[in-house]
Amino acid sequence: MGFMENKNTLDNIVALCKRRGIIYPNSEIYGGLGGFYDYGPVGVEMLNNLKRYWWKNMVDKRENIVGIDGTIITHPKVWKASGHVENFGDEVVECKGCHQRFRPEDIEDKCPNCGKKEFTEPRSYNLLFQTEVGVIEGSKVKAYLRGEACQNIYLNFKNVVDSTRQQIPFGIAQIGKAFRNEVTPGRFTFRSREFEQWDLQFFVHPDDMGKYFEYWKEERMKFYKELYRKHENLRFYQHPKDKLAFYAKDAYDIEYLTPWGWAENEGIHWRCDYDLTQHMKFSGTDLTYTDPITNEKYIPNIVETSGGVGRTFLYLLLDAYEEEDLGEGNIRTVLKIHKDIAAYRAAIFPLVGNKEEIVNKAREVFNLLSDSYKVVWDGRGNIGKRYRYQDEIGTPYCITIDYETLENGTVTVRDRDTMKQERVKIEDLDEIIG
Ligand code: ATP
Numbered sequence: 001m002g003f004m005e006n007k008n009t010l011d012n013i014v015a016l017c018k019r020r021g022i023i024y025p026n027s028e029i030y031g032g033l034g035g036f037y038d039y040g041p042v043g044v045e046m047l048n049n050l051k052r053y054w055w056k057n058m059v060d061k062r063e064n065i066v067g068i069d070g071t072i073i074t075h076p077k078v079w080k081a082s083g084h085v086e087n088f089g090d091e092v093v094e095c096k097g098c099h100q101r102f103r104p105e106d107i108e109d110k111c112p113n114c115g116k117k118e119f120t121e122p123r124s125y126n127l128l129f130q131t132e133v134g135v136i137e138g139s140k141v142k143a144y145l146r147g148e149a150c151q152n153i154y155l156n157f158k159n160v161v162d163s164t165r166q167q168i169p170f171g172i173a174q175i176g177k178a179f180r181n182e183v184t185p186g187r188f189t190f191r192s193r194e195f196e197q198w199d200l201q202f203f204v205h206p207d208d209m210g211k212y213f214e215y216w217k218e219e220r221m222k223f224y225k226e227l228y229r230k231h232e233n234l235r236f237y238q239h240p241k242d243k244l245a246f247y248a249k250d251a252y253d254i255e256y257l258t259p260w261g262w263a264e265n266e267g268i269h270w271r272c273d274y275d276l277t278q279h280m281k282f283s284g285t286d287l288t289y290t291d292p293i294t295n296e297k298y299i300p301n302i303v304e305t306s307g308g309v310g311r312t313f314l315y316l317l318l319d320a321y322e323e324e325d326l327g328e329g330n331i332r333t334v335l336k337i338h339k340d341i342a343a344y345r346a347a348i349f350p351l352v353g354n355k356e357e358i359v360n361k362a363r364e365v366f367n368l369l370s371d372s373y374k375v376v377w378d379g380r381g382n383i384g385k386r387y388r389y390q391d392e393i394g395t396p397y398c399i400t401i402d403y404e405t406l407e408n409g410t411v412t413v414r415d416r417d418t419m420k421q422e423r424v425k426i427e428d429l430d431e432i433i434g
Pocket of ligand 1: 189195197264265266306307308312
């Protein structure tokens, strides 16, 4: 069995996603809308699994982290306090030939669209999407779709301190949508205009920042190493000190090696007390923290970990996608994706779809397993074709119920990665696929 080097991995993944209901371009029947994507029946299961996986790791398994779920539209002053209204921008240049706009870093010396070498001077372009709150003309208030999800966490810091048993050091986690009117959306979901982020803001005493910054760097790298197969495609990138925001003391990105080079997966930021100080200033509300034991009053410092859910999803597909040459022109496409993220843990195949006893027995297996796992039914076509379909969406196990099952209660379990088949008792299935 040979592995084929593929130069068009991203194109093949885009095609696979469409073909198998993982991701569709949004509004496709109208010609699509750049930077917007919908998750299909298989993709939504994977996406939910991915978010659950993060939540389990970041919230459920930790005594000092709680979650929130905040709104997409907030008071417009939030975005003034955060600095997004002033300077949440990209530099944009316009090609003098075809008038397409680009970020200066996306062009080399000529226009990627028409080849002309003349551009306008760069100008700044705000990425926030605007909307209005209220219905009566004249009393509508200009508002913004959140440009990053984390602001809701700062807004609720005091609420969480007052309403839970948490004491510093503790964290607030959230998964939610963010919106950026990106100049150059592209590379599938890598740079979208609507996307989800998973954020942790960990609040600490200023003296403890160094310790917790290191801790979260390591924890987050460990998380991605458990998720991806190819660890050589992960690295830290430290932001140069002269490129840091004025309030930040240090920042690292966890980067993934994509077909277009190293690219950000998640940022880990040493944010000092900037966020809470800004919101204190703009809202007039006191957000200082009083230590319940020492009575010391201070503005907490923050370690932030902020990653993209859709971007991680795309990197997972890149990490898992393989085309295997099985010989004699027989190519198998397979997603060797983490079994906790796969849409279905197992597929249930009645060997023949029109034999009542076999179908009934297969239903029994389906009902037995679906209490604990998401499983999928397929009773159509030959078994080889059914295996290929499940390989393409990354289902770790296929379970076939046949005539022998009716005689002795055993089924065939076929493993996605090794393609090996094993005959096992129905009562042992839970342990095998668990
Ligand atoms: P980039 O430099 O790639 O534009 P960023 O530094 O602006 O990203 P952050 O503001 O730190 O990104 O956002 C945190 C995470 O959100 C990123 O690491 C990335 O995974 C994700 N993200 C940011 N912008 C987008 C986008 N347009 N589409 C999809 N995911 C995004």
